[in-house]
Amino acid sequence: MKISYQLLFAFLLTAGLSCAHSQIISLETNQIAKGIHAGVPALPYFVYSKISLPVINENFKSINAAITLEDTYRAAYHFSFDDIPADGNNGQAFGNMETASRHLQNILKSRGVNDSEKYFMTSIDTANDDGFILIAAIYRPGNTINVFNKFNFLARQTLSPEDPAFFRAYRTDDSGKPLDMVYEWAALPIECLYYQAYQAVLLTLTANKILEQKEKNDYWAQERQWIAGNYLSVIVKQDIKVCQALGIEKGFTQRQKIYNQ
Numbered sequence: 001m002k003i004s005y006q007l008l009f010a011f012l013l014t015a016g017l018s019c020a021h022s023q024i025i026s027l028e029t030n031q032i033a034k035g036i037h038a039g040v041p042a043l044p045y046f047v048y049s050k051i052s053l054p055v056i057n058e059n060f061k062s063i064n065a066a067i068t069l070e071d072t073y074r075a076a077y078h079f080s081f082d083d084i085p086a087d088g089n090n091g092q093a094f095g096n097m098e099t100a101s102r103h104l105q106n107i108l109k110s111r112g113v114n115d116s117e118k119y120f121m122t123s124i125d126t127a128n129d130d131g132f133i134l135i136a137a138i139y140r141p142g143n144t145i146n147v148f149n150k151f152n153f154l155a156r157q158t159l160s161p162e163d164p165a166f167f168r169a170y171r172t173d174d175s176g177k178p179l180d181m182v183y184e185w186a187a188l189p190i191e192c193l194y195y196q197a198y199q200a201v202l203l204t205l206t207a208n209k210i211l212e213q214k215e216k217n218d219y220w221a222q223e224r225q226w227i228a229g230n231y232l233s234v235i236v237k238q239d240i241k242v243c244q245a246l247g248i249e250k251g252f253t254q255r256q257k258i259y260n261q
Contacts, residue, residue, distance in 0.1 A: 025248070025252065032051065032056065035246055038242055040186035041238050043186065043201060045252070052086075053069055057069040068204065069200055071110065074110070076092075076106050076107050076203060077092045079092075090196070093199055097121045097123050100203070103199075103203055104121055104206060118139055118141060120167060122136045124168060126226065126231070127231040130231070132235060133188055134187050139181040139210075145160075149165070151227070169219070183213070185219040187226070187235045
């Protein structure tokens with residue numbers, strides 16, 4: 001999509017497409033830790049619980065996470081966590097996956113990942129107008145790829161980081177050889193990416209999952225569902241899993257009555 005993320009996010013917030021902010025989800029301390037272990041799919045619970053960044057950061061520390069929010073602010077934003085405003089915003093919110101990828105790469109580089117520049121944040125934006133986005137963190141060997149168009153499988157493309165389509169995940173190249181490896185993914189309300197504080201939590205959760213080096217091949221089937229227009233089923237199934245991991249009976253999808261959409 002040509003429209004910038006900032007403008008899109010602002011429109012969605014104004015239109016009120018994702019109403020969960022008005023319904024606070026309460027998290028106990030042990031559930032915060034479980035949310036960190038669950039990774040990016042648990043991001044809405046950090047957003048909608050209104051937990052402060054210092055509290056989340058202390059929980060990253062308490063479970064001995066390899067990367068904390070302090071690390072993210074220092075490596076991605078070159079800013080001391082002790083100096084951030086209460087809302088976590090120091091004017092460096094990303095507006096696209098290219099910038100998000102650069103932040104992620106800087107975080108990984110700070111932790112000694114030698115090929116940090118080969119990790120990227122990607123997104124599928126076909127449900128953006130309905131208030132949702134599918135994101136993935138991938139490992140990609142090269143900065144130039146030859147692939148079939150994501151939405152027109154008869155069209156070949158040569159893509160580099162200058163092309164917006166570069167920041168989508170591709171399972172194979174145009175010759176059928178394996179290409180991207182997915183290490184984290186999540187279906188999220190777009191409002192969960194609007195503010196820098198939420199983005200910082202997203203990047204921290206993502207970087208920790210990448211360090212685990214556990215490939216998540218279930219992404220590809222969910223991406224097909226998403227592109228086919230079945231994004232609600234992807235969101236609901238994911239949220240049920242997160243609810244089970246956190247020990248919560250009703251998650252954000254039920255609070256938004258997403259089942260009835």
